[in-house]
Amino acid sequence: MTRALIVGGGLTAATLAWRLSQDGVESTVLERAEQTGGLVRSDHMGGVLYEPHGSHIFHTEDEEVWNLANQMTPFRDYRHRVDILIEGKILNWPILLSDIDAQSRSEEIKAELEARRDVDAEARAQAANFEEWCLELMGPTLYDRYIRPYTEKQWGRPARTLSASWAPRRVSVRWDNDPYLFPDPYQGWPAGPNGYTDLLDGLFGAPGVTVRTGVDVTLETLDRHVREEQADLVVLTCPLDEFCGNELGALEWRGIDVRSVHIPHIEYAQGAMVVNYPGEGYPFIRIHETKHASGQQIEGTVLGFEFTGAPSRHYPIELPENRALNDRYQDHLRGVIGAERVHFAGRLANYVYIDMDDCMREALTTAEQLLDGLARDGAPGAA
Amino acid sequence: MTRALIVGGGLTAATLAWRLSQDGVESTVLERAEQTGGLVRSDHMGGVLYEPHGSHIFHTEDEEVWNLANQMTPFRDYRHRVDILIEGKILNWPILLSDIDAQSRSEEIKAELEARRDVDAEARAQAANFEEWCLELMGPTLYDRYIRPYTEKQWGRPARTLSASWAPRRVSVRWDNDPYLFPDPYQGWPAGPNGYTDLLDGLFGAPGVTVRTGVDVTLETLDRHVREEQADLVVLTCPLDEFCGNELGALEWRGIDVRSVHIPHIEYAQGAMVVNYPGEGYPFIRIHETKHASGQQIEGTVLGFEFTGAPSRHYPIELPENRALNDRYQDHLRGVIGAERVHFAGRLANYVYIDMDDCMREALTTAEQLLDGLARDGAPGAA
Ligand SMILES: Cc1cc2nc3c(=O)[nH]c(=O)nc-3n(C[C@H](O)[C@H](O)[C@H](O)COP(=O)(O)OP(=O)(O)OC[C@H]3O[C@@H](n4cnc5c(N)ncnc54)[C@H](O)[C@@H]3O)c2cc1C
Ligand SMILES: Cc1cc2nc3c(=O)[nH]c(=O)nc-3n(C[C@H](O)[C@H](O)[C@H](O)COP(=O)(O)OP(=O)(O)OC[C@H]3O[C@@H](n4cnc5c(N)ncnc54)[C@H](O)[C@@H]3O)c2cc1C
Structure with missing residues (x-):
């Protein structure tokens, strides 16, 4: 039985583990945080479903990915509209x-x-x-x-x-006054009680997938985890600079910090799920209110205030030197771990901004390459 | 030895208890919350000093009150300036x-x-x-x-x-473009490590003052507390309708809900301690940032978002029928507890909006009336 060790437990890991499971390859997912889900996870505050890391809209042309997502959790027919404050007035974006x-x-x-x-x-x-x-x-x-x-x-x-x-x-x-943000044929927001967490739990729930949270993996500790889990393959979905102790230097990111508050006496605090605040006078850049997408029937609401300039990893800084640095980390890790044993997937290890649909599509593709390799060459020798 | 039972542990109770102590009258303060301080208490979030209930500026013409406050905690020379968003621009209020x-x-x-x-x-x-x-x-x-x-x-x-x-x-x-909000000769914000909590703790620290928190007192339980504390006198600083189980009806208030968030990577998020957001498009009415007043040297800041329409007691609705209802509650309680044994003080029991300086002045006055009564007639018989 082949087993993969997946570092990081976001949507990439979930989709990968699910796809491997389809072909009978087991996996262990090691997630640093106390909960899986990465940026996509939904949560509750005062009973109100919200997104701790800001609004995520599922919108795609990729029917297979859309069907997979819907197989894990039903989606509501939510079409995303964004408001923007211009001269103190609410207009459309x-x-x-x-x-x-x-x-x-x-x-x-x-x-x-x-x-x-x-x-x-x-x-x-x-x-x-x-x-x-x-x-x-x-x-x-x-x-x-x-x-x-x-x-x-x-x-x-x-x-x-x-x-x-x-x-x-x-x-x-x-020019046609269409107010909706995305043109994609498939759009929605999870209809279940736990938002995107239901999508993630559905994927992680595939047979043969083991999840361990609160485990921070680095290049130094990787071998030990590989042995403990008896893994044949490694998939990294985590940031590679940090994973390597910044050996070749740090990758630049632009980060946000979303801070959410529960307001028990307000049903809806704003007119749309996302309101943009472009003016320099506003200390935040957007305010999120998940309830517009979740349609949850409950008293109270949660607002998420988004602040920019945080030391966190949200938007890669697309400059040739940053891309080159990430490539060097990948080469370095192929050298150390073995090119046939290590794979990279997801927004962090590939240093990209990708929407959830692309993230799932790429995770499926990575899983299939990995399965092809196994079919062709068998499992690479365990560490 | 005479002892007063004070219901509620805000600034009114603190000032009263301190003044009684000056004349050797002991008191027990019973506070419903886990901490004393009511609206005025300051707190820390991520190490940042902030005001959970919104900005409080000490400004007064009352030299005696100012001196008393400064005796408890030194004040910084902070002059209050307020910004306001007009047509999306930051102007002065x-x-x-x-x-x-x-x-x-x-x-x-x-x-x-x-x-x-x-x-x-x-x-x-x-x-x-x-x-x-x-x-x-x-x-x-x-x-x-x-x-x-x-x-x-x-x-x-x-x-x-x-x-x-x-x-x-x-x-x-x-017309003279003076940007500051208050004209008072004495203005400031506490200079110590705990903001207004140092003022409150200073007052409550007077000899002979006992504070018990987590104790919700009602008319039904009052007798028991009076006996337990061996009190001769009662001062109510709590809302009277609730205290009496709404026997004569509920008093109307307009309430706010201040929700604070810590932003570790931002030094100052806005240009003033208070920024007003009058526009209907904004879900909050003000944003508070205590750091402007505290001058605390620390990374990170805390913003407090103020939402109106909450079911809490902040602004009494000044209508004749509301005033009359509060008067009826006071009469009712004088009848039940004994006019010589019960006193009313503070914003809640008197159903008023009063700034801290007036609150302290009135608490001093109430204490002095109470002391005069004791000097004249001795302690009223214990319950
Ligand atoms: C601001 C923003 C808004 C977005 N909005 C949308 C949207 O509206 N619609 C949409 O389709 N997509 C959106 N996305 C994209 C979506 O968030 C990503 O596609 C998705 O999060 C990618 O999942 P991931 O698993 O690759 O990364 P992540 O979600 O970041 O998960 C990575 C996980 O790895 C863990 N980890 C990291 N290092 C280690 C380690 N050393 N050891 C163990 N665990 C580790 C992390 O804790 C995390 O749980 C948005 C992204 C951003 C940044
Ligand atoms: C929105 C707002 C802004 C303000 N800003 C300023 C300002 O900038 N400058 C200024 O000088 N003043 C300001 N004030 C006024 C200041 O807050 C008051 O003067 C002060 O809080 C009055 O203290 P208090 O003890 O009377 O009431 P509170 O502070 O309300 O304290 C009452 C206490 O009684 C407790 N309690 C209630 N019921 C019971 C019960 N049944 N049993 C036991 N305990 C009970 C409560 O928990 C509370 O701790 C402001 C007030 C408001 C509403």
Whole structure:
């Protein structure tokens, strides 16, 4: 019987362990925290279901992943809408044409938009940086209200020092006034009593999966765990720099800190699950209220205030030197552990931002490569 | 030896017990919560000193009270400044003339102000209600930005249904651009390690004062406590309706709920100790950050989000029928306990909003009346 040791117990580990189990490969998941689930886990405060790490919306075009998720927990038909505070008023994010008249200097804004309507997407794609891309789309007034302050709060640096490459997925002006954030055909939020925790528990509940929490694994202690668990293979879903004691240097991340409070006497505190606060005057960047997505029938609500600039790992800083450093960690670990015995999966070990659907898809792919290798070569000798 | 039983362990009880002790009268304080201090108590979260019930500024003209407070804990020279979000911008509260140009339609606002500059305070005092008073002071534009939404959020009713009587103390336009909220000669915030808790502990530490926490006293259980403590006198600083099992009906209050979060990576999250959020779009009405007043040298900060409409006792609803109901409770209790044996003190038993300086002054006065009675008539027979 082959057994995999999976370091880290988030959605990547859960999906991987489930897929291996389908083919009769057992696994042990070692999670540092007291509970599994990583960023995706839901929890309760005062009975109210909420997301300790901020809102997660499941939205995908990937039917197989969607079906797998729904097999673990039913999903509610929730479509994500985001509010944004502009000049102290609640408007829609992304920008709707119909929200322009609610703003000061609306005629100027319309003229700025009109002047740019003919710039096609391809020309814009040549923009030198994020700021330039946005200015070419919407002009300076909207940019200064919706985009610049939010972006600089999120990234802690001027928007013109950011790459234009991720703008098209994140920024748009809706000429058709469609208020919803995501276009994907499959969208929802878990309908069960425990939110995403039901998804995770479903996956971890597959036969032959053992989960141990409160176990922090490092390169130094890995061998011991491999022996104890009698594992043939290792999958790392944890940050590699920390895992290696920062041997080759630390990877840069931009982090957030979400702090949640329970308010027993308020049914709904805001009009949407997520409200963006781009202005510099606001100490937080977003406020989350899971109840809009969970639809939970309960008195009271929970608000999560999101603060940027925290020393935690949320957004990788996409610079060539950071990518190269993560590659070097992977090579280093292949050297030490054995290229045939170690695999990397998930947002941390691959140093990427990936949504849950991509995370599950990649975990399935990694599991299948691993299974293919086993079918071809058999289990690599135990440590 | 005479002994007083004091029900409730807030600043009123602390000041009373201290004053009685000065004249050799012992007391037992029974406090329902696990800690004394009521609304005024300070606490720590992640090492950061903060105020669980929202900001308290000590400001007074009463030199004796100021000296007493300073005798218990040194005060820092903190002068209170409040920020307010107007059109998404941070401006000053109260309204400064110099903040008008930062707003849209500033010329209109100035014309509205100018037109009212000659309305004298006395004429304004005749205003029929709070809204009218404010409109006569500042005109409709400023009123709709600074006052109406804040007031309606705070009171949960239209501003025109509120009395004009408390407007002069709360609303002003500063032609001289003085940004500070209070004019009082003595102002500050406790300089010690535990904020207001040091003030309270200092007062409760007087000789002959016994404090018991976790004891909820009602009219039904009062006799037993009086016997156990061998008390000759009773001072109630608790809400009388609840104390009497709502026998004559419930007193109306407007309550808030302050929810605090610790943010370890932020030194200061906002520019002032208190930031007002008048807009309807914001789910809270104020955000508190005690660090501005405490001056504590520490990494991290604590923000307190204040939500209105909570079922708690913060602001009495000043209507004749409510005042009359509280009077009836006092009469009722004088009848049951004996007019010579029971005294009422503090914001709850007297159904009033009083600042800390007035609270201490009234507690001193009540103690002195009680001492005079003892000197004149001796202790009333024990229960
Ligand atoms: C701010 C933000 C918002 C997001 N919103 C969405 C959204 O709306 N929709 C969506 O589809 N996706 C969203 N995502 C993406 C989603 O969070 C990820 O796809 C998912 O968390 C990836 O799971 P993971 O297992 O790779 O990583 P994680 O969830 O980070 O799990 C990693 C686990 O490994 C553990 N671990 C780390 N080091 C060790 C160690 N040395 N030993 C043992 N255990 C260790 C950690 O404690 C953690 O439990 C969002 C991500 C972020 C950052
Ligand atoms: C929102 C708000 C902001 C304020 N800001 C300021 C400010 O900036 N500056 C200023 O000077 N003042 C301020 N104040 C006023 C200050 O809070 C009061 O002056 C002070 O709290 C009065 O103390 P107290 O002992 O009368 O009441 P409390 O502080 O309410 O104490 C009463 C105590 O009695 C206890 N109790 C109640 N019932 C029972 C029972 N049945 N048995 C036993 N114990 C019981 C309670 O648990 C509580 O500990 C503010 C007040 C409010 C409401």
